[in-house]
Amino acid sequence: MYQPPVGGEMSPEITPSPSYYSDVHPPPTFEQKPVVTRKPVPTKSQYEQVNPVPDGWQGFPEDKGFQWLPGLWTHIPIPGILAIIGALICVAGTIAVLVRSDGMPVTHWTLSPTVYIALMTTGTNMLTRFAFHEGNKISWWYRATRGGTLRDLHTRWESGDGFWGALGAGRNFNLVSLASLAATFIVIDQPLIQRASTIVPATSVGFVNVTASIAPEIPYGYTGYQYGRVVYEQVMTQPMITAFNDFNTQAPITTGFTGCKDQCTGYVNAGGLAAQCTTLTGPVAYLQSPKMDGVDISNNSYIAQSPFSVNFTLVPEEVYKNDTYYSGNSSSILMVVSYTTNASLGNCGGTLVTRTCKLKSATLRYPITLQQLGQNTTVRLGNITAGATIESFQPPGNKTISIDGGSDFDRWTLGGLYLAANSLFQANATYQWIGALGVQMNLLDTLSNQFLVTPTGNNTLYGLGIPASCSSNWTDPTNHIIESLNQIAFRVALNAAQFPFRNTTSPPAPQILMMYETRTINVFQSVYRYLAASTVLTVVCVALVLPTFAGWWELGRSVSLNPLETAKAFDAPLLNGPGSNAPLHELVRTMGMRNVRYGEVEGSANGLPRRELKLADPQELVRPTSGTVYQ
Incomplete structure (x- = not known):
């Protein structure tokens, strides 16, 4: 005997006879849904008039591609490495200021050492955070090339997105989570280093x-x-x-x-x-x-x-x-x-x-x-x-x-x-x-x-x-x-x-x-125990960020977590076409003129209307409505 689909839906190819329905099998009921009036999809010539593209751009040629070139020096993450070096230089500068100012009269300094320390400590924290974001990109793509679940990729992204994501990683806690916590907790060095320089009275002797x-x-x-x-x-x-x-x-x-x-x-x-x-x-x-x-x-x-x-x-x-x-x-x-x-x-x-x-x-x-x-x-x-x-x-x-x-x-x-x-x-x-x-x-x-x-x-x-x-x-x-x-x-x-x-x-x-x-x-007096505590904390946090750069030599291009690049990797229809290994700047240059909007798109599944929310051509969607269930 024929079994109707779950939910009372009928296959469009089979029409049951009236005798089929009974008390056991009541006839299905259909809800009358409102009809959505949409703009007609413009023709290609109309679309080009509304969304003009550069005259010189013809899209990616079918035969054009970008080589996958892994290697230690091919795509070295220069900004991230410079940020790490800059953070360590700021740490060294902080040490130099405290050592140099120790015992010096206050009048010999136009700006207090604490001002220089605050600037360099802030620079250390900002550069460490920047280096973590650069390393997080590499870690995410390196994990993608190694294979895993979408949960793995999500956990790495979420850990890099903020402190709470890293803290809530649970069993999926990883190096990115640890580096994210380090890049967050590094701010503790601020109150420590500010106490490393104080002003005390001292005796100065000499001839006048x-x-x-x-x-x-x-x-x-x-x-x-x-x-x-x-x-x-x-x-x-x-x-x-x-x-x-x-x-x-x-x-x-x-x-x-x-x-x-x-x-x-x-x-x-x-x-x-x-x-x-x-x-x-x-x-x-x-x-x-x-x-x-x-x-x-x-x-x-x-x-x-x-x-x-x-x-x-x-x-x-x-x-x-x-x-x-x-x-x-x-x-x-x-x-x-x-x-x-x-x-x-x-x-x-x-x-x-x-x-x-x-x-x-x-x-x-x-x-x-x-x-x-x-x-x-x-x-x-x-x-x-x-x-x-x-x-x-x-x-x-x-x-x-x-x-x-x-x-x-x-x-x-x-x-x-x-x-x-x-x-x-x-x-x-x-x-x-x-x-x-x-x-x-x-x-x-x-x-x-x-x-x-x-x-x-x-x-x-x-x-x-x-x-x-x-x-x-x-x-x-x-x-x-x-x-x-x-x-x-x-x-x-x-x-x-x-x-x-x-x-x-x-x-x-x-x-x-x-x-x-x-x-x-x-005179300024340097309290070296606070300097030591701050320096150890900073160096440890910077060291915990370094592992996120592991594997850059196995990536064949410079990578980012830009939505265009990740969407292209997930084969998003909006970005269909050649250039699967195109770097971000090429994607932006070639596809950046496409209009896009997030909204409601009507489709069908098994011959029935289906409403979805997605990023698509603005001409193909309408604004989401309150209370509507989207599949």
Whole structure:
């Protein structure tokens, strides 16, 4: 018995009789489908009028073809290989930038190393991705020539199309999938390499030239003014008062030096006091018992005597000239320091040390440290006693100008410093017998207390250390006094930078100092562990892309995944004709003028209408309609 086709369709060659149908075999039903009105297919002449082609093109001649030429050098993938080389060059460039910039000051780079690193890392990633796409083409066609299933070709294409396709390859995971993941994950090198260069503070050392505006000597008659005929009736001049007050308040020195950008150490010649000292040492007994031989009373016992004292005298110098001594035009300060050591309570005595120092105006080589703070350079003096040296002594002044005791109402070179010394450092500690209460000690000035050897005690009310009469010792204040007076003299020399030098009418020339500069600067620091991690990641990713180029030597032409080339390989009707081995540019040149559109095409199968969607001549299709089922 005849069996109708599945779905109730009837063969056009057989018409069953009415008796054939029954309850078991009901007659088929047919759905009335809408009729699609189409444009008539134009004739060849009409098509050529609508779609003109170049006059010189006649299509592929039937006998024309392209040779299949496999070989190592025939179709070498130059763009892909250059991309691989370029990516490795960018990696090397990144390493070079980080190594070169390590430890270099930030100011030496117009653009930060991170900018160059970012550019080269981006270039590495782009070139690696480009190389993967080039290798993916070769891998797809190489797989096609080796044979396989359409699923194999699809998996390779999908893996090359994006990250998710490669990740979802599953059992079909292949080298292309691995290379696709590598070309995607290579972007991790960006955050790694950006952390490979940081900015940190560092110390830079070297020599710099510093300009110093400072007087090499205290100018003649610059610090003191004498009223009348008495030498010691003097007052300080205005620049001396300024220097004296600044010293007392320890105001920072912020003028006179330029050229130091951070911290500089060195020496400068400036006015000061050179000390010539002599020392005498001997035993001393300050007070005797009020009764001598049980009868005599020593009146001297009630006179105060000093175990510690400092005194100053301003002395006009005598100049020997033409067999005659002249007073004036030069002066010095005489300082006498006395202090007691090895004190003994038994005889209220000890060892008395007396130092006599002559302080003369001179040029000293001061040790200094400059510190740049904002727009100001702060000057800090070093240890003058240990580090300063005497460069020269100041010669006497010109006799045509009366200074330093040459006449009444005179001006003194060291008069102001003498007044400062008396004000700050004159001292006189005393022991005095006061009868039944014994010996009384008086410490009425600063230095007597400052250089007293501190007595020992404990932290209780009646155990506190208290200086004892007759048994107290002092230390030598000479260096402290000379150091302090020279600090004042240094400030005076700064104030005198524009004052006429010696007997001239011009100020002294600025000094050019060679100083040792220590700068705190910002430098680039390369963190090599991040560089190593980024480099390893990049090289591994590039290495995983390389296998996709395997087999190019077995392909007979340059290949791509262009739709025209793959459609031609699948023998698409739209591309029917010769040129099966034509390279892409030939396909585009010869068939590129053909119009094409994706849409609905009506056909037939087994004599029944059939709707399909395909790429075809625009004249042969219509736009797809919503809800239509296409076969």
